[in-house]
Amino acid sequence: MTAAIVGAVSQRTETLDLGTFALTSGEGRALEVAVPVDALRYGGEGYAAAGDVEARLDVSRTTGEGYALRLRFDLELAGPCMRCLEPATSEVTIEAREIDQPDGDAEELRSPYLDDQTIDLRSWARDAIALNVPPQILCSESCRGLCPTCGINLNERPGHGHEPPPDPRWAKLSELELD
Secondary structure (H helix, E strand, O other): OOOEEOOOOOOEOOEEEHHHHOOOOOOEEEEEEEEEOOOEEEOOEEEEOOOEEEEEEEEEEOOOOOEEEEEEEEEEEEEEOOOOOOEEEEEEEEEEEEEEOOOOOOHHHOOOOEEOOEEEHHHHHHHHHHHHOOOOOOOOOOOOOEOOOOOOEOOOOOOOOOOOOOOHHHHHHHHOOOO
8 A cells, every 4th residue: 555544654656546445335544645746837837836745635435336535735836927927836725526436327427537446646636736726826916017018027117117109090190290
């Protein structure tokens, strides 16, 4: 077994064989697992977590041959600010649930992360992170971003500005020569 019962030191694991727990219908276990987390591409930029995340996995056996699963963990995503491209971090709390009930034809009751009795924790964690990324990862809530005209960082030059372009409706007047 590559995971530990809650309270023990967790080991790094990408997959876990749920059959080793020999759970009966209605029985459950809570485990602490260290799950490797891959970098995430979001908005064309890379955001990375710091290696493995310490996660809590709750496994319950349902009637028949199924499982109810819950994965919870916190992580810090690091990458460029979505406004000014400076380094930024964001705390993300993940709580993902899956159900796998193989006794039936309903595809929505099958978990894509469970094959036979082996759960793919790495893929599940990656997808759960992708679904819970904040809409904007910022260096600070008051980030002013980049100047849309010249690209200068407005946090470093807050008074920066450009003269607005002339109104095109008045363009012909600039051709007049008044003496």
